[in-house]
Amino acid sequence: MNIQLKVWRETPGKVEGHFETYEANDLSKDMSFLEMLDTVNEHLTEEGKEPIAFDHDCREGICGMCSSVINGVPHGPDRGVATCQVYMRNFEDGETITVEPFRAKPFPIVRDLVVDRTAFDRIQQAGGYVSVNTGAAPDANALPIAKKDADNAFDAAACIGCGACVAVCKNASAMLFTAAKVSHLSHLPQGQAEKNRRVIRMVQTMDNEGFGNCTNQYECEAACPKQISVQHIARMNRDYAMALLTEAAEV
Amino acid sequence: MIENLMPRLDAKIPEGPLNEKWANYKQNMKLVNPANRRKFDIIIVGSGLAGASAAATLGEMGYNVKCFCFQDSPRRAHSIAAQGGINAAKNYKNDGDSVHRLFYDTIKGGDFRSREANVHRLAEVSVNIIDQCVAQGVPFAREYGGLLDNRSFGGAQVSRTFYARGQTGQQLLLGAYSSLNRQIDAGQVEMFPRSEMLDLVVVDGVAKGIIVRDLVTGEITRHSAHATLLATGGYGNNWYLSTYARGSNATAIWRAHRRGALMANPCYAQIHPTCIPVSGEYQSKLTLMSESLRNDGRVWVPKDRDVAAKLRKKEMHPSQVAEDDRDYYLERKYPSFGNLAPRDISSRAAKEACDDGRGVAPTGLGVYLDFADAINRLGKDTIAERYGNLFDMYHEITGESAYETPMMIFPAIHYTMGGLWVDYNLMSNVPGLFALGEANFSDHGANRLGASALMQGLADGYFVIPYTLGNYIGGEKPEKVSTDAPEFDQVEKEVNDRNEKLISINGKKTVNTFHRELGKILWDYCGMARDKAGLQKAIELIPQLREEFWNDVNVPGDSNDLNQSLERAGRVADFLELGELIARDALGREESCGGHFRSEYQTEDGEAVRNDDEFGYVAAWQWNNGDEAILHKEELEYEEVKMSTRSYK
Amino acid sequence: MDKLLLIFQSSLGRKFIMGITGTALVAFIVIHMIGNLQIFLGPDALNGYAKLLKAKAELLWAFRLGLLGMIGLHLWAAISLAIENRKARPKRYDKEGTIQASYASRTMVMSGLIVISFAIFHILHFTAQVTHPKYHEMKTMYKGEEVHDVYQMVVAGFSNPWISGFYILSVGLLCIHMSHGVSSMFQSLGIMNRNTEPVFKLGAKGLSAVVFLGMAAVPVSVLVGLVGFE
Numbered sequence A: 001m002n003i004q005l006k007v008w009r010e011t012p013g014k015v016e017g018h019f020e021t022y023e024a025n026d027l028s029k030d031m032s033f034l035e036m037l038d039t040v041n042e043h044l045t046e047e048g049k050e051p052i053a054f055d056h057d058c059r060e061g062i063c064g065m066c067s068s069v070i071n072g073v074p075h076g077p078d079r080g081v082a083t084c085q086v087y088m089r090n091f092e093d094g095e096t097i098t099v100e101p102f103r104a105k106p107f108p109i110v111r112d113l114v115v116d117r118t119a120f121d122r123i124q125q126a127g128g129y130v131s132v133n134t135g136a137a138p139d140a141n142a143l144p145i146a147k148k149d150a151d152n153a154f155d156a157a158a159c160i161g162c163g164a165c166v167a168v169c170k171n172a173s174a175m176l177f178t179a180a181k182v183s184h185l186s187h188l189p190q191g192q193a194e195k196n197r198r199v200i201r202m203v204q205t206m207d208n209e210g211f212g213n214c215t216n217q218y219e220c221e222a223a224c225p226k227q228i229s230v231q232h233i234a235r236m237n238r239d240y241a242m243a244l245l246t247e248a249a250e251v
Numbered sequence B: 001m002i003e004n005l006m007p008r009l010d011a012k013i014p015e016g017p018l019n020e021k022w023a024n025y026k027q028n029m030k031l032v033n034p035a036n037r038r039k040f041d042i043i044i045v046g047s048g049l050a051g052a053s054a055a056a057t058l059g060e061m062g063y064n065v066k067c068f069c070f071q072d073s074p075r076r077a078h079s080i081a082a083q084g085g086i087n088a089a090k091n092y093k094n095d096g097d098s099v100h101r102l103f104y105d106t107i108k109g110g111d112f113r114s115r116e117a118n119v120h121r122l123a124e125v126s127v128n129i130i131d132q133c134v135a136q137g138v139p140f141a142r143e144y145g146g147l148l149d150n151r152s153f154g155g156a157q158v159s160r161t162f163y164a165r166g167q168t169g170q171q172l173l174l175g176a177y178s179s180l181n182r183q184i185d186a187g188q189v190e191m192f193p194r195s196e197m198l199d200l201v202v203v204d205g206v207a208k209g210i211i212v213r214d215l216v217t218g219e220i221t222r223h224s225a226h227a228t229l230l231a232t233g234g235y236g237n238n239w240y241l242s243t244y245a246r247g248s249n250a251t252a253i254w255r256a257h258r259r260g261a262l263m264a265n266p267c268y269a270q271i272h273p274t275c276i277p278v279s280g281e282y283q284s285k286l287t288l289m290s291e292s293l294r295n296d297g298r299v300w301v302p303k304d305r306d307v308a309a310k311l312r313k314k315e316m317h318p319s320q321v322a323e324d325d326r327d328y329y330l331e332r333k334y335p336s337f338g339n340l341a342p343r344d345i346s347s348r349a350a351k352e353a354c355d356d357g358r359g360v361a362p363t364g365l366g367v368y369l370d371f372a373d374a375i376n377r378l379g380k381d382t383i384a385e386r387y388g389n390l391f392d393m394y395h396e397i398t399g400e401s402a403y404e405t406p407m408m409i410f411p412a413i414h415y416t417m418g419g420l421w422v423d424y425n426l427m428s429n430v431p432g433l434f435a436l437g438e439a440n441f442s443d444h445g446a447n448r449l450g451a452s453a454l455m456q457g458l459a460d461g462y463f464v465i466p467y468t469l470g471n472y473i474g475g476e477k478p479e480k481v482s483t484d485a486p487e488f489d490q491v492e493k494e495v496n497d498r499n500e501k502l503i504s505i506n507g508k509k510t511v512n513t514f515h516r517e518l519g520k521i522l523w524d525y526c527g528m529a530r531d532k533a534g535l536q537k538a539i540e541l542i543p544q545l546r547e548e549f550w551n552d553v554n555v556p557g558d559s560n561d562l563n564q565s566l567e568r569a570g571r572v573a574d575f576l577e578l579g580e581l582i583a584r585d586a587l588g589r590e591e592s593c594g595g596h597f598r599s600e601y602q603t604e605d606g607e608a609v610r611n612d613d614e615f616g617y618v619a620a621w622q623w624n625n626g627d628e629a630i631l632h633k634e635e636l637e638y639e640e641v642k643m644s645t646r647s648y649k
Numbered sequence C: 001m002d003k004l005l006l007i008f009q010s011s012l013g014r015k016f017i018m019g020i021t022g023t024a025l026v027a028f029i030v031i032h033m034i035g036n037l038q039i040f041l042g043p044d045a046l047n048g049y050a051k052l053l054k055a056k057a058e059l060l061w062a063f064r065l066g067l068l069g070m071i072g073l074h075l076w077a078a079i080s081l082a083i084e085n086r087k088a089r090p091k092r093y094d095k096e097g098t099i100q101a102s103y104a105s106r107t108m109v110m111s112g113l114i115v116i117s118f119a120i121f122h123i124l125h126f127t128a129q130v131t132h133p134k135y136h137e138m139k140t141m142y143k144g145e146e147v148h149d150v151y152q153m154v155v156a157g158f159s160n161p162w163i164s165g166f167y168i169l170s171v172g173l174l175c176i177h178m179s180h181g182v183s184s185m186f187q188s189l190g191i192m193n194r195n196t197e198p199v200f201k202l203g204a205k206g207l208s209a210v211v212f213l214g215m216a217a218v219p220v221s222v223l224v225g226l227v228g229f230e
Ligand SMILES: Cc1cc2nc3c(=O)[nH]c(=O)nc-3n(C[C@H](O)[C@H](O)[C@H](O)COP(=O)(O)OP(=O)(O)OC[C@H]3O[C@@H](n4cnc5c(N)ncnc54)[C@H](O)[C@@H]3O)c2cc1C
Pocket: B045, B046, B047, B048, B049, B050, B051, B068, B069, B070, B071, B074, B076, B077, B078, B079, B080, B081, B082, B083, B084, B085, B086, B168, B169, B195, B196, B197, B198, B231, B232, B233, B234, B243, B244, B245, B248, B249, B251, B252, B288, B414, B415, B436, B437, B438, B439, B450, B451, B452, B453, B454, B455, B457
C-alpha cells in the first residue's frame, strides 16, 4: 500500500515547527505503524535528510514510550492500544496520515514527535509510593487483601505512563494519569497510612506542572491504551475531598 | 595495563557449607557507618529491576546515588515488558517447595553451568523479594481468601511463580520505581533520564566513574564515584530481531569490557519458542506470546514439503491438511513432555522443521500452534477464557484469528545468560565496578528458567548489593573522587572523537542496515544451533562487516541534538565487536549445554551432549585491544549437587 | 487551615466549588420551574406564590445574595479553570479528533455564559422590569390585597414570539449545560462509581429533559393560547 505521511517536524531553537509531507510507498499491511516510520526514516537517511525523531522502546504496548497523535487521536484509530501496536491495515491505501506530537504545555517538544514527559515522574515523586525501606517488610501473606481490592488496584496500576490522556484531553489535563496512581495505592491497605498526604501532594504537583483541569469529558479513558476507567478520577476526587476535610479537622 | 589487572579469577565465595555461606558473609562483612554513607558517591547505570531496586535501597541507606537511564523515565526500562511472573521459594502452596528446591531447579535448569554459591543465595533471598514488593503495593494476583496466588512455570514441579496478570514485570518495576521516586524526592538519588553511559573511566585499575551523553542536548559529562554499578540489561539485540525493547543494548558492559572487565559466557543466549513469526524485511521486533499457550495448543507442520509450500502461499487452508499428513513433531519426538518440552528443545525442533522446508509462515519460518482440538474438546468459550488476551494480541499483530486458523509461531532470542563476569560480591574483576541483573552472568548458567530473571534482578538490587557494596565501600576512603584526573580527559576525548567519527563517515548504508546484517549472521551461524564451520564463518564475516560499517555508515545530523541515528550507531558499533566475541565463545565451547547447542555434540536423537570434564567452567574473556580476546577460566566446583544429564524425554 | 484554602487554589478544590454551586443552581432551577408551573393553576395561584416569595424582604434578599454568591463562585471557578485549560495547550492540533466527549461537555463555558446572559436579561425583564416598565403597573387583587400581577406580566411577556423564542432557546441551552453538569458534579464530588455511573448519567439527561419541558411549557402555552386571559 501507499500512503502520504504529513508529519510535524521541529527542532526547538533551530527549526521552527512545521508539517512536512512524505510519500511512503510499497508498504505491507502487516507492518506496524512504527515500522512504517522506520521505513520512511531509512529513505530519508538515504536521501541525506534527517530522519523523523520519535520515541519508542518495547514496541509491545507496555513501556509507554511511544507517543504521537495519529489523525487527531493519540495512539491512533484503534482502542486500547499504544502507537506501537497500531498496524498499517488500519489505514486505507492512498490515505494521508497526519502525525503530530502530544501537545501540552507541560510536555515540551524535544524534537519532532518526541516530547518531554518528565512532569509525570515529578508527580510520582510527590507521593506515588509507600514509604517502606527495603528489608522492613512483613511476610507477604501477613496482610490478606480482598481479591476485589487487589483487582481494582491492578486496574489502576496498569497505567503505562504514556501521556495519551493528557494529549487527548481538550484541557490537557493529567487527571487520569494522576488518578490512576492515587487510586492504585488508595485501594490497598498498604497505601492507607500516607493516603492524605499522597493525594494532596500529587494533585499539587500536577497543578504546578501546568496541566489543565478536568471537565469530565472522558476522552482520556477512550484514548488510554490500558483503558483505565475515569472512575479512578472520581475516586481521587473523593480521596482529595476527604483529605482536605480530615487534615483541616486535625488537632 | 590491562594485563596488570589479571589474571587470577577469584570468585570470592565465602567459607562454610553452602546454606550458611550468605549468613556467614553478612556476619563477617565490613560495615559503613550510617553517618559516613553520604560521603560515598555511587553511580548506578540502569533503572530496570536491578538498577531501580539498587538505587532505591542504597538511597535509603544514605549513600549519595546517581542513577542513569537512556529512556525518558526510569519506569520504561526493559524489565517493564516481562509478562509471566517471578519465582520465590515461599512454599505458600505447601507443595514441597523450599530454598533448596528452588536452588536445585535453577542449577539444573542452567544445565550445571552456574555458580552454586550465587544460586543458593538467590534462592535464599527470593522470599524477601515478595514481601518487599507486596509492602510497596505491587498488586500481585490473589485468591478469593485474599492471599497470594501462584502458578507453575516451565522447568519446575511446584507452584512458586507469583504474577500480576500478564504484566508482572511492569508491576514489579513500578514498585521499585516508586521506591526510587521516594529517594529522588528525599534528595538521596539524583536521576538522569535520557542519559547514556558511553564509557567507563578506570584510574589506576579502579573504576572511578563514567562518561555520559545527554541524549537531548548531546552534552558529554563526567561523573565520578566510589563505585559504579552497571544494571544495563541484556544484549539480545545483538541478533537484531529479538523480544527485547528496541533500545536494549550492550554499550555499557561492552565499554566496561574494553576498559578491562571480563565478559563471561557471551554465547549463552536463550531462545523463546513461542513468538510471533517475522512477517517481512521491515520487521523491527518480535513479540513474545506466553508459553502457557503450549498447554492447549498442538505444534505441527505438514509431513510433505509441497503441502508446506501451498500453505505458505495460502493456496490451501491448514484445516485441509489431513490428520495423517501432519507431523506433530514434539509429540512424536518427546512423547512424555510433548508440546511442553523445554524452551531450547522446542525451539530447535521448530528450526529443524523449517530448515527441512516444512515451515508454514509466508517466509518459511513458522510452525503451527493449533487449538482446533482444544476448541473441540473444551469449547471456544473455555479457550477464549484462558487465552483470550493472547488471541487478541495475535489478531492485532497478524490480522488473523487463532480461533479459525492455527496460530503461527517461531522462536526468537529472548534472554542472554552471559554478561560481565562478577564474583560473589557482584563485583567485576575491575575493583569498584559492579554488575547487576541481566548485565552480569552470574546465576543462570547456560539457560535461565522462566520467571527467574525478575527474581535475580530484584535479588541483586534489594538484597545482595546493599551488603556486598558496603563490604567494598567499608575499605574505601571517603575523599571525593575527582573528575579532573587525566584518565577522565582521555576517555571523554575518546567518546567525543568516536561520535564525531560516526557522524563524519557519511557513507551510504544506514545504521539499521548494518544491524540487520549483523543480526542475520549471528542468527544463521550462532543462533539456535551452531557448528564449527558456521561459527568460523561468522568470525570471518563480522569483522568485515565492522570494517564496512566504519567506512560506509551514514549517520545524519549532528551530535549536539537529540540524534537517534547517532545513538543507534554507537550501539551497533559495540554489537559489531561483541558479536564477534559471542561467536568466538560459541566456537570455543565444544559441547552443547543449555542455550548453546553445537550440532556436533548431540546424541543420535538430537539431545544435547554436555562435556563437564573439559567445559565445566565459566569462560571469561579479556579484551585484547581488538585482537583475539584472551580466555580466562573459572572452574565451576560443585559441592552440593552432582552434575547430571537433563532429560525431558 | 491552609489545607482548606486549597479548595480555592487547587484544580480539584475549584471543581468541588463548581459541583457544589452547580448543585445549588440546579436546585434553584428545579424549584423555579415548579413555581412557574403554577401558572397553569390560574392567575391566583401564581400571584399568590409570587407574593409569598416576597413576603419577607430580608429573606428575599438573603436568598438573592446567596444565589448571586453561588453564581459568582460558579462563574469564577469556571472561568479561572478555563483560562488555565487554554494555557495548558498553547498549540492546538492541526487535526483534532473527538472520541467520545459529548457535545454538551465540550461547550460548557459557552452554554454557561449564554445562560448567564439570558438570566441577566430575564431579571431585567421580569424582576426589575426595566425592559418593560409598564409591567410595573400591572396590579391585581389577591385575597383582598393589591399585588403585582405576575400572571399578566408573564402572559404579556411571552405573547411576543421573539421573546418566547429567546426564552425557549436559552432554556434549551441551560438544559444542555445541565445534561452534562448534573452527572459531572457527581464525578467531581467523587460520588460516581461503577454502579452509580449509569444512574447519574441517565438521571442527568432525564432531569434536563424534564426541566426543559417544564420551563418551555410556559412560553409555549402562552404562544399557542393555552394560557392567557379568559
Ligand atoms: C518479552 C520479555 C518477557 C520476559 N518475561 C519474563 C518473565 O516473565 N519472568 C522473568 O523472570 N523474566 C522475564 N524476562 C526477562 C527479564 O525481563 C529481564 O531479564 C530483566 O527484566 C532484566 O532486568 P535488568 O534490570 O537487568 O535490565 P533492564 O530492565 O533491561 O534495564 C536496563 C536499564 O539500563 C539502562 N541502560 C542500558 N544501557 C545504558 C547505557 N549505556 N546508559 C544508560 N543507561 C543504560 C536502560 O535505560 C534501563 O534502565 C522477559 C524478557 C522479555 C524480553
